[in-house]
Amino acid sequence: MLKKVLLLQLLLLVMGYCVQAQVSGISQSQLSQVKVDNLSDDQIRQIVAQMKNNNVSFSEIDSYAAQRGISSTETAKLKARIQQLNLDKELTSTPASGVFAGDSSGRQYNISNGDQDTAQYYQDRYKQIKNREDYEREMKRRRIFGMELFNTQNLTFEPNLRMATPANYKIATDDEIIIDVYGYSEVQHSLKVTPEGYIRIPYVGPVYVNGLTMTEAKNRITTQLSTIYPGIRSGNTNVQVSLGNIRSIKVIMIGEVVRPGTYTLPSLATVANALYVSGGPNENGSLRNVEVVRGGKKITSFDLYDFLMNGDLKGNVVLQDQDIVRVSPYKKRVELLGEVKRPAIFEAKDNETLQQIIDFAGGYTDNSFRDVIRALRVTNKAREYVNIPGDSIASFRLKSGDRFYIDSVINRYTNRVTISGAVFHAGDYALEPGMTVADLIKRADGIQEIAATTRGIIRRLQDDYTPSIINFNVQEVIAGKSNIPLQREDSVIIFSKLAIREQFLVKIGGEVNQPGYFSYADSMHLEDLIMMAGGLKDAASLKHIEISRRIRTGGNFDSSDVRMAITEQFDINSDLSSNTAASAFMLQPFDEVVVRRSPSYSEQANVTLDGEVVYPGTYAINTKKERISDVIKRAGGLRPEASSEGAVLLRRTYTNAQDSSFQLSKLEVFYNKAQDTFDVAKTRASIERNEQLLGIELNTILQNPGSKYDLYLEEGDVIRIPKKLQTVQLFGEVYFPKKVRFDNNFSFRTYIRGAGGFTSQALKRRSYIVYANGEVKSTRKLLFFNSYPKVKPGSEIYVPAKPERKGLTPATVGIASGLASVALIIVTILDRL
Template sequence: MKKILFVHIFLCLCSMVAQAQVSVPTQAQQVKVDDLTDDQVRQIVDEMRKNKMTLDQVNIYASQKGISATEANKLKTRIKDLNLDKELVFTKPPESHSTGRGINMEEMTYESDGREKSVATGQKHIFGAELFSNRNLTFEPNLRMPTPPNYRLAASDEILIDVYGYSEVQHNLTVSPEGYIRIPNIGPVYVNGLTMSEAKNRITKQLATIYNGINAGNTFVQVSLGSIRSIQVLLIGEVVRPGTYTLPSLASIANALYVSGGPNGNGSFRDIQVLRGGSQVARFDLYDFITNGDLTNNIILQDQDIVKVNPYKIRVELEGQVKRPAIFEAKPGETLQTIINYAGGFTDKAYRDQIRATRIAARERQIITVPGASAGSFELRSGDQYFVDAILDRFSNRVSITGAIFHPGDYALEPDMSLADLIKRADGLMEVASLSRGIIRRLQDDYTQSILNFNVKDVISGQEKILLRREDSVVIFSKLQLREKFNVKISGLVNNPGYFDYADSMKLEDLILMAGGLKEAASLKRLEISRRLRGKEYDPNDTAIAIVQQFEIRSDLRSTPEVAHFLLEPFDEISVRKSPTYYEQSNVEINGEVVYAGTYSINSNKERISDLLRRAGGLKSAAYPEGAVMLRKTFVNESDSVLLSYKLEVYNNKLKDSTDVSKTRSDIFQKDQIIGIKLNEIIRSPGSKYDLYLEEGDVIKIPKQLQTVQLFGEVYFPKKVRFDKNIRFRDYIRGAGGFTTNALKRRSYIVYANGDVKGARKLFFSTAIPGSGPARRFTFPKKERKNRLPHRKPSASRPGLPPSR
């Protein structure tokens, strides 16, 4: 039965909306969202979408229909469950109305915090419009507050009667359309139009007829208001969504304006009338609430009240240096000062002496200048645009001083203030100030700059008096700024070489101490100083470009009197050489089959491999001298690295294949290189050409007796085989399965245990492997295949080209 009743109500609602009015019977309060079908929810969404309402406005829609807030939340949940919320997404407000000031309400959008802003650049919103466009603001009536004393009962109100004491009974009664409540055992009691206190007295008097304890004082009666009724209010005039709205009976003028979207672009915020029974009962001004928080005239509406929003009469625009620039509505008789007060007053930078204005005359616009003192009496006209300018960004009494003074900055210009007074005000000159000359940057009458120079010493002593003007800028130069930064340099064998700041009376010994002293390797016989030539007359025959002087340091590491008292000059460069008799330890390493393997220091520039082998105790019995190798570092010092890099670049320039260049570079720049040595020859003939001199970082490795040969490359089964000096080269190949079809036989080579490499081009017919011992490995390279064009004879008709087929 409830579903049939709701469908009937809903169809009535749809027909009323089609007539641009929203009117719902009071029974709509009894609608339960849980009883609605999915199709009925979709119909509600269609209706909201036609009215361009979003999901957040479900509560507004529910209040228009008289549906409670609890049921409205259920309706929102049902819409989300059916995925219908996507149909209620709009990027613009529901209605579009011109404000009459060139601002379209459709151009209003919202910040993330709900504040209104104008999309159009330079346009201002109407002051007060944020009350109805701010999503975080609502004027929904509080239904949980105590019943107001002046609230008058009417049809559909629910009255709760509680009798307690000697007699106890409770009644929940609803006021009938005729204005009666029916009390059991008593009958109808007329309460329509009564306040709650009046209704309580009448109900208590009627209950006293059956409950004697009421008059005796031992039975008590409490009368309160339960569910309130709904009222129908008509909003007409300049509102965003005019029509008839069903609201709670506690709704006020502000509630009605909020659910209707508020005044439109032409609506007044200050002339809102409430008509009841054909006569005006209230006139509401929203600016009283916005500026003063005054809701005195925000009366509670009654059923069938008419809220009329009249068109605005005067609107002016105020912009510039005010706290709330916007478009303001004014009442007749209000002045410009009133609008400034609505805007929150001037900002700190506002120019208050004059306010510029643009006014629309009968045929054209005109410019008006309003003195600041006349703002309280200046009459407004609709369409005026007022602009409050900012003060000038300059100073009326500023002078500044910079440079070699203790407190540079800006100072106030006082009458008859001189340059000496300003220097004294800045706490005087610094010790490094240049006293010969200073300058003043001064603005001329046409605001172009001019330069005035003065003698600082004469100004300080009082011999010269210079009066200052507004915006004068004084510069006191520093001696340090007027010359190149002086320094001296020390390099070579000192602990902290580099550049040091020069100071007057700086001596050579001082600089050595500042550099951390000499290193152990420093030469005591050779300390050299080079100095720039200054003040020399040009002589084409004179080729000297620097002064060079050498000093000697005593053997006890103390400076001679010449060094101790030698005064340095700016840009002197001191070089400390290395002693030719100082050497750091150079270590080599010998490993493998020697008696005392390990690291040894080279004790002579002419120490050889045989000397190292002797110091290591000689070879062990299992040593294999034919396989001994030496590892030597690629670079001994920086000069070797640069030289080898230069040679490598010359060689690489001759190579055409980038792969060959990369391979050569990687091979040469290895950390260590293998040097094939003949240890048997070294042992047999010490000091011979095979007995190499030792260098820092050399590593000699002597292996045990080697008994295998390793085969690599293009053979069918690369492996290790036992060494036999009677086996021929070709026999080793057969033992590995022979050459593959890709083998480049004549490019095969042998790497011996000591690092020697020999080609195997003529080995195929030899009876044994050349050399005195087993090879480390045989390597058989792969053939290189090249794509070659077939050779063709040139044709007679086309010399130089192959004959045509």
Template sequence: MNIDLFGYSDANFKLKVSPDGTIRIPNLGPVKVAGLSFETAQQKIKSQLSKIYPQIASGQTSVQVTLGSIRSIRVTMIGEIQKPGTYTLPSLATIANALYVSGGPDAIGSYRDIQLVRNGKTIAVFDLYDFLLKGDLTKNLRLEDDDIIRVNPYETRVTITGAIKRKAIYEARKSETLEDLLAIAGGFDDYAYRSFIRVERNTKSAREAITVNADQFKTFTLLSGDHYSIDSISSRFTNKVVISGAVFHPGVYSTKEFATLKPLLEKAGLREEAYLQRAMIKRRNENYIPKTIDINLADILSGKTDFILQREDSVRVFSLLELLDKYSVTINGEVNRPDSYNYTDSMQLQDLILMAGGFKEGASGKKIEIARRVRDSVSEKDSNRYSIVKVIELNKKLDENSDAPKFILQPFDIVSVRKNPSYLEQVSIKVEGQVMYPGDYSIEKRHERISDIIQRAGGFRSDAYLPGALLMRGKTEDANTKSQELQRLNLLSSSDSTKNLNSDSLINKMNAYTSSIGINLQEALTHPGSKYDVFVEGGDRLVIPKE
């Protein structure tokens, strides 16, 4: 031990603890420190030094005690231990320290019967449960040289499962009861059924089942191999009634506070859209067969009658919105967002067109067609009529001040906006090969011919091979697919990427969307306007090969 004095007096002592547990301080004599904690030993040394250094008591001299090198001891671990053997430990080591370095008890080792043997006598029995569950280290004695720690086999082990806080296998002492086991396991959890515990116990020849009531917990002894099962309480309610549907506060209520339906409805709060002519109560009969009871809520709320509730009743309040079909109206044709839209009361045709993004540029306000469902609530005879069709004319401005009629829509109306017959989008023909100015040419008029296009393209080059001219036209089965695929194939055929494509494959793809029109280009140019000078159409492709 190192003892430093500083202040009024200045001194330093390096002292060794003798085998008998004492240190010898010069001019003072031996001081016994064996068995003391470091703090207690420090106070004892300070008290002894104050006899020859009186300034310590007045605070003029300070004392600092530190440990130098700690002496080592040898401890032997035997019995049911993970790694039995002899270990060299610091002289301040305890039973718990020795258990840690040796791996603790093995599979059959006891956690509650760990003996400290010194000079052939058992001087302490350490119970790990006291430390783990209570933090009690009073039996965790400090070890001395040549001590022996013996871990005995367990005597009683039991298993506890179910609604308990710490489900596990526990070791029990002979004197402990089921009540002690519950305390070790942390007690029942919040949903445990506490009236009894079921036990499975081994006998000499078989297993037996035992039911232990709550008043027997204190006296029921534990046997090794017991399995204790703790049930959870039933999910059933003793006083539950449920209300759902068109109420502000749906959920579970008590039949003690709400014995009849009227106060329950007032507490849950009916929504404005609640259907008052009929509500449904589901109830279980005595034989647990479900039963449906119909109630008039208007009579309940007016006080004409009331309905007595029972446990597990379920009240369903319907909403008027649930009873209505999901109304919608549909618009198609020349609007920006043709689709189906939710119907609202007093919805006008102009409103629907605005919801659809307004008219397209080529839309016609004339001959807007509305197809309406046939609703005949009087006659139930079969009818040949599918719908009622109305045709109206509408100002495309859609302003409120316009003279257009305020046409009121009905649920499931289908509105069709037609295209202006005089509105035409630009179409073009692609000219390739041996012409002066190959490229795309917009068609100027409806009856434009090949000769007109050739003239606009600047005529032929000198090496043009007219007999091999080819006019390809898209097939009309699927116009949208044809147009898109033709554009893609035109790009492919005119780009360098076609070098890596199989020519037969490209031709097959083009044939799938195009057809070849036989033309006599020489005759068409010689006799413009004749039958040889065919009309061109948008999307055509005229190819003039090289001679």
């Protein structure tokens, strides 16, 4: 028997664990059944965590939800809740991109899922590492001086095809020769050079021009044309030979270039054109030794620095067909950092020194420290620092890999003194030999009228650069009675009287047009302050102006005087002239003036009557004790078709600013007790309406005027009296919610049956009725039976739904049933044993 009990306890523990696992989280299969309004903040966070594990971004929530059978309405609510909790940032998709891009989809590979995923993971990882190396290589290349020419689209080195044909240009196959004969004879020919090197001139025949310069070709063509145009020999006819469309050539780019290969270029292309179309030298290529090989022989070497520094293109020769442009690896590079105009990596030749590298960098900046340049050099065994004096820069020999640091001058002044405060021209001045505080004040054009002349200070740095303070009498210094010599970095401060005292203000409040604080001025009177505040309001009391003043004894404390302030009162009239004492009263700093409201003054207060009364409209409240019955009587009473049972009163949520602030402070406490952000939003939306419905019983009010049901009216009240109501509206868990005709003989259950009856989800014992006047009555429980409220004209019947049981999903029930069956089988077996 003991074994049976232990086994059953074990099974129950397993069942409880399984159920708890189902309730604690939201599985993928449950998402389709989720009602977002019923989810707590923690459950929303669990859903977001599942999305993060599946790499779902915020923009992909719609498709993610659609795949799991979630409706578009619930999806929109889910996205709103996620944004409300600031969880959308956690779902921001940040896949690798640019030069660091590995897998463009942003997938994360699990190498434990098999050989295929493992291979894919390492393949993507290799791409990412390779791209990172390419990026670092490119960044290093861009730091090399001169490489920026090949990274901009505004400088292309395109050959000028519109210029006059160079005299040394050699004609070859596919060139177009234009022959213009003018004078006594007029004729023009455009002839293309054949692959054999000939042009065929009409009536002359073929003329061989391949390999000839333009000058040589002109002489040969003129000689041939003179056989058919005799005027050429006599000078009456002239011949002009020019180049039309030029041929294309093939150039081979080899060596340290970004994109080596064979390129087709115009026959006027130069070395710079070829470098540009091939991407220029790579990170190891030389900018100062670009060779052109023609027919197996080096014909020139192009140094791009000559062009960058001097605009010299002497090595930039015109290329020919099958030329080879070879970019050699660099031999020596050094880096220049710090206070130079163009910090970069520079390529140097063997005979160049540090001074020439600084010239390549555009020279020093204005803030550079030139006495010593520090260099970091890599030797055969280690690294070392080298100090280079300023006079050795022109002779310092470079070594590849050197890194030079040019510091800036320190932020210190050799002869600066400063004056600030109540002087006419505050600022920094030069310290002159024998200069005193009085001299510095004169340089600043003297002290201002508001200066405090009893004390000034000098902030001085001691020998160890710790600060010290020296005080002096400003008046004595100006009068020459005291001479204080200045030192470097002294800072003289002349204080202002206004800056060393509390700001003098006066305050006025109450029934003035612009209450608040105003700056105090000497000889300010009470009337002045009232006028500065915009004058009196219409509600101001002319017999009660109160002025409170600080107690400023200036002597010892008197324990017998416990007053906090001195108060005086005045009577005035609207033009502030009835009381001589009031008009002559002089204010002092920090006085506070309060203009009281007249006790007999009151503004109009209006209420609105709407609906079935004889004279609907807006009515002023005559007295503070005016009631609902009084205003209806003034409106001529109710019309015959009026429904007094459906009359309602709409009253403002807060009657004045004080009530509003007090109520809001209580509501904040209520919001903090709400379980969820969604609950807070619904509660706040329902409370923050401007008007609230106040149920009244107008029949009782008219039959018993002045009774407890006959409420006092307040400003802004709206009384609405509808026509006689003849319908009843049903909402909630009935099969066919609708509006039906009211019948006095029908009960609550009769109306429910008329709508098809209760649904299976109806919570009958929580049904309630909202009457036309706003009164609410709910169903009561008598023993085991429901006592439904009485239905009246204009009523609204609400049948709520049963709450959903969280966690008891079909999967949970299935697991629990299975475990119970297993337990029953085991108990049966143990009984037989």
